[in-house]
Amino acid sequence: MALIELSGIRKHYPAGEQDVEVLHGIDLSIEAGEFMAIMGSSGSGKSTLMHLLGCLDQPSGGEYRFAGRLVTEMDHEQLAWLRREMFGFVFQSYHLVGTASAWENVALPAIYAGMPREERKQRAQRLLGELGLGERLEHLPNQLSGGQQQRVSIARALMNGGKVILADEPTGALDSVSGEAVMEQLRELARQGHTVIVITHDAEVAAHADRVVEIHDGRVIDDRRHRPLHEDSSRVVAEPPAQSSLPDAAEVGEAVVMALRSLRANWLRTLLTLLGIVIGVGAVVVMLAIGEGAKQDVVARINDQGTNLLVIRPDRGQQRVADGVIATLVPEDAEALKQLPNVRTAVPEISGSVTARANGQDASTNVQAVTPDFTSLRDWRPAQGIFFGEQDQKAYAPVAVIGQTVKEKLFADGDPLGQFVMLDSIPFQVIGVMSAQGATNWGEDQDDVVFVPLSTGTLRLFGQNYLRSITLAVDDVAYIDDTEQAAVELLTQRHGQKDVRVFNMASLLDMVSQTQNTLTVLLGSIAAISLLVGGIGVMNIMLVSVTERIHEIGIRMATGARQRNILQQFLTEAVVVSALGGIIGVTVGVLVGGLLIWLGMAIVFSVPVMVAAFLCATLIGLLFGFAPALKAARLNPVEALSND
Template sequence: MTALIRVRGLHRVFGEGAARAHVLRGIDLDIEAGEFVAIVGTSGSGKSTLMNILGLLDRPSGGSYHLAGQDVSSLSRDQLAVLRNRLFGFVFQQYNLIPALSALENVALPASHAGMGRDSRRARAASLLRSLGLGHRLQARPSQMSGGQQQRVSIARAMMNGGSVILADEPTGALDRDSGHQVMRLLSDMAAKGHTVILITHDMQLAAQAHRTIRISEGRIDSDSGRVARPDIAPKPQRRYGAPPLWSSLREAAATALGAILASPVRTALTLSGIVIGVASVVAMMAIGRGSQEEFIARASSIGTDWVVVSSDEGTRMPRAPLVLADAQMLKDLPNVSGVMPGRWEQAQIQAGGLATDSDVIGTDRDFQTVHGWRAARGSFFTEQEERAGAPVLLLGHTIAGRLFPDGRDPTGEFLMVNSAPFLISGVLERKGLNQNGEDRDDLVVMPLRSLESRIYGPGELSVIVVALRDMGVLADSVADITDAMTRQHGREDFWLTDAATAFQEAAKARQAQNMLLGVISAISIFVGGIGVMKIMFITVRERRREIGIRAATGARTRDIFIQFMTEALVLSGIGGLVGLALAGGIGIAAAWGFGMVVIFSASVAGLALLGALVMGAAFGCIPAMRAAKLDPVVALGSH
């Protein structure tokens, strides 16, 4: 009959040079299925190293090891993990339970790596714990249990997948006398039921309870009491399950990751600050920027883009001809011109009853309506006859009408004073709101140009001439015609031309560039946050080395450990992204309510920001996750 475990010429060497330690020196050993074997030796004799090699946690430096007739030296890391999961159950001196998991979850861990369904493994774990007298402690964490209870949990975990071979390394070393006796009774019972039990101990009294005692000293076997024949004991059958599906692994990893993150809320919050700030800033600033742009477009649309402004070149050193009404009259005859509005801007004090205010006063003509598409909401615009006669009539903007007549009545037909000159209110203009520069367009008074010059300020130069065009498709030709006509009129080019369409386009480009800059700054914040995630994940891997070793000992493959820590990085960055979105919403509400800003959130921007956070988490979490996945189980457990 082929031995379940057969080793020949087994050597294990650690370190090199002066630090070289030859721990095992040619071990030959056979262990049959169903044996209860005690390997005894003093500290440093090599017994724990031998157990690590037998349990596939470590590889020998030389010699051969056959497990159930299979040479394990050629097996890959993941193939060894599968064998550990199917064949072995470990009972450690320090229990090696994962602190963040309950007793039930610790016991179910090997089955999760074996592909057993969640409900099935939880039911089996609960059954094992109840059989060991821990039915009332299913949801208790290791820190909430005594040492004896924790060791019983580790025994239940060792039996979870069948535990054909139980490797117990000083299982009573950290227990009181009564708890130690209870653990030894459990191991004896498992041996009686057909499990192969290998007990590692320095205590000869404990070793005497085994059926076979092997003494090891300085890396060599000193004595072997020999196998006790037990024909009534059949080899323990192995439980076999398929590899867990990826979605199941991801679900389990996400739940574990969330628990680990919530276990350190302060550190988590500090780690997430970069991602939170980055996501919040990119979403909030883009929302505010988009709102400003939409508001700008709306204002531009209300003003219109089908006009060209002629203004004086104040910076020219040559003699300059003033802009006058004759220039405006001349431009009306040009092709593609639908209207020409002369405009003279002045400041005046307006008085009505006992109220007074300062306001812009515009002297113009009836083309003001055509050029700006601005009609009278109440009353009527001044007539052509009133315009030619310089009649004392005017129209009020919506804002100034509200200031002078706060009771809301229609002021049409009433009189007021403009710099002490009486004027009749012929109407109130339609409400236009703010212009592209954020100025209130309704805070003005409009009157005939001749009225302004004859009754208040006297003759003077026009501030601007606004030319409305019929067809913006020939804007360049119209600008050239205006330039030629004005140059002939003045004898030189002593004026500026500004077309609204170009001005709006330039303003829109400037806003887009500003939004892009904000996006870049926010992306850098998210990038810095990703670096923070990587840093904390490196710390997490270092702090949870023992957990990694426990998972590997219970059958976790490289993929399982990588998924675990990669998922943790993604969950961490995902939480940061969601908190950032919530903060962006708060910023948007504050900007809208507190400062009257237009805020328009974009689902695509929010989605891209969250995706960016996840991508950063994945990119920066990959290296720590790979480092965790490649840790040797024996190194992670902190033993040689």
């Protein structure tokens, strides 16, 4: 049985409305171990025939059998196996990968054969050494002469065994001396038992072969043998082994290495591609950190005020009295509210603006007349001195506790305790200084305040008994809504009408949390859009990369790469770019967040958010890189090789 048998092989290509037939029923039989030449002029169909022989292309009609196996019925995986395990190509234009060294070009077919890296490196170096290129192992193709590049191509053809060597015009781009050396190397391969098929238009080159098949206009016109066939007792078995459709760890590792090499070769384009992902991931990390920080800051401030509080205020629909206080709530209402179940305390309050004077300094500030329970209600206690007590309340004592801002304005150079401060010309003795609280969420300075007993304030400062508010502290927040309803019913019964409004701090906390969550989602969505734009940039760059590297894809396919290898290669590049962008983006986001923290903003980073942003970036690379990778995997090997 012949190694290669062609029967009635035809090949035509579409040309407008009609097809152009290049091969017209080729019948050809090639024995194992032959050294033969297929000779013909340009346009005779010899290169097309070589592509069919090497399984780079499929015939339009007829049968092609390799070692008895019908090639025309093989799928993409099986054809790739034939190219990888049975054939070795030596091209006129060498077809070397420009970014790979000499030994890496030689080792390329072994990658797709699953040979371990160290083993294939040693084999590639040995083959190059046998061909006289032992000193050129790390040289790139553009650092080698034409003859040296052709010898690299021969070594690559032998990497996986190369039972059949297909040499397409192997001397066409070489000088006569180099060409003669290449032909001698091919003859030596034939002596070693390889089946060598040389495609040429040169009769002198064809004369080196033992058998010459001449083709003209797509037909065999002559088949003559110069020397007897070398007997080859070995039998070639062309039965591809069953292979898993899933890549193994070694394949993925090699894909990552090749991806990094390709990205390094086009570092500027890689940098620009990374930029979109970096901005997107960094924006996600920073914006969500800002949103979470703002949420926690607001929640903390509400918690400082107390989430177990009910603030009762007069309804603004009621008649107003002096200083803007509505004539609704009175101190007796607070005493009645204290008797309700679940109420720990009830603190009435009257407040207003006054001019404070001390040590020759004047300052406009806010006075709050409250009961002694205020400190337990707000968990806000003096940093110096004491807060007034029940005895001061009963005695209408002219005592005051000032905030830190008032202290800085009026007593910057001394201790205020025991000194007097004039509040609208009425003297009050300072008995305490409150601890610092800072600003409220709406920017009001909580430390710009003076506290006086409620009795003293109503009598001496405000001259009226109507309250601005009553604040209830409940024992069990779980029943705060029931307590709110009971308080409203009690005050309605006391006043004869519903004339108050209640602010539930627990409900306010829930509302604020929901609002902040919504804003966080909004910020995250805006950042996600930038991440999406980065993904589109990845797709665009990968499409450009595929277009630029069509020739490289053809080389990889000719050396045995499966469609899945090409798909995996470009998909890995997209994922590697996105993953690198994700890592850098998270780092940049943390650095920007750190700067914002230094500037005083509330920033709260979340490790799950960082991990999610990185995974999203990687997933975007996977999704947006799939279309370009699939386009690369579906390229026709012949068309890809012809694209320079």
